[in-house]
Amino acid sequence: MTVYLDIIWILNFLFDSLLLFLTGLILKRRTKKWRVFLGGFFGSLIIFAPFTPFAILTSSFFKIFISILMVIVAFGFKRMKYFFANLSIFYLVTFAMGGAMIGVHYLLNFDYDLANALFLTHIQGFGDPISWLFVILGFPVLWYFSKNTFDRFENHKIQSDQLIDLEVFIFDKSVRLRGLVDSGNQLYDPLTRRPVMIVSLKKMTNLLPKEIIPIFNNVNQLWNESNEVPNEWGNRLSVVPYRVVGKDHQLIVTFRPDKVMFMQNEEKFQTDKLLIGLVNQKLSSDDTFDSIIHPKILTSAKGQQVS
Known part of the structure; x- marks a missing residue:
């Protein structure tokens, strides 16, 4: 050979x-x-x-x-x-x-x-x-x-390592989500200085009245007289300007929840010092997470640890 x-x-x-x-x-x-x-x-x-x-x-x-x-x-x-x-x-x-x-x-x-x-x-x-x-x-x-x-x-x-479980409460309803803590998310409400958490609209439809869902799909619907916002939601909604790559002067509709509870390493902590902005798109292609958490929100929540 x-x-x-x-x-x-x-x-x-x-x-x-x-x-x-x-x-x-x-x-x-x-x-x-x-x-x-x-x-x-x-x-x-x-x-x-x-x-x-x-x-x-x-x-x-x-x-x-x-x-x-x-x-x-x-x-x-x-x-x-x-x-x-x-x-x-x-x-x-x-x-x-x-x-x-x-x-x-x-x-x-x-x-x-x-x-x-x-x-x-x-x-x-x-x-x-x-x-x-x-x-x-x-x-x-x-x-x-x-x-x-x-x-x-x-x-x-x-x-x-940056994923965390959370639960959003508003009125008598709640929904459980998984969030990604993103240091690149620096979105604040310019008036109240509350940090904004981004959530996929599809995950929140069970918490929202049907009358206001079109508002989150299109911010212009907020000023449409044909859309009547329920009274209990009137003081919870706000519009926040934000930027995306290639586009400036965008607006996103946000709402103020009663509280958001976070679960991490068998610890629970909560906060109500935030706003939730809804986007009509998937935030993760493989459904690994359905919300993007402002790091300032966790800092605030950890000061209110739940026993």
Whole structure:
């Protein structure tokens, strides 16, 4: 059997470098590209181990040593916690990519006759042979999807840390919502200086009289004489100017609730020092949250903790 050692070495060098690069992306490590490639170079040298007379070079201990060396070369050593984070994510990425490659390989039942003609490597005693052509084509695709998956997971985790359950009370009704605490929301009523929480109109229709729902859909309906606002709502409604990207001088109709109760980490706190503005759109494409909370609202609410 002919072994194209130079081709196998180049592929291992590129794959090891890509694994280190993906590790750096996940952990947001700032490192120079030449260090990543140097780490990949050291990792690729292990393919020459079977051709040496030293048995220790093919041992599990030496493989672990090489992986540690790769991580230190690529990202440096600052402290133990930093090092173990790099090493653990590197192993996670390696196992995930390797497992995905093997899984896709068996799922698609790759054509071995075609593979025999194109860069076939026989893995004696470890299952079916796998074509380097399949690896060359499959690895970049899996690497791309793995990177995007990790990015989405990270964004979801960051967003989850900013989510909070809440309940809006008005008159004898209430509705439970999930809110996203957004420091970018700096919307205030210019007269009362009360912060404004944005809520999807669809989530609030059960709390609102049918007569005033058109007002939240179109602020101009507020001045339409044909729309009669119930007396108990007359002093609760107000109009607040706000800005959106690309548009100035927009108006949003808000109302003053009796109170809003927040639930976070088994603690409850409430406030009535806010306004709620309703928008006729989904605030989250996947329904993760249905309201956007002004951070000042939480500051005020935490001063009124509920036992």
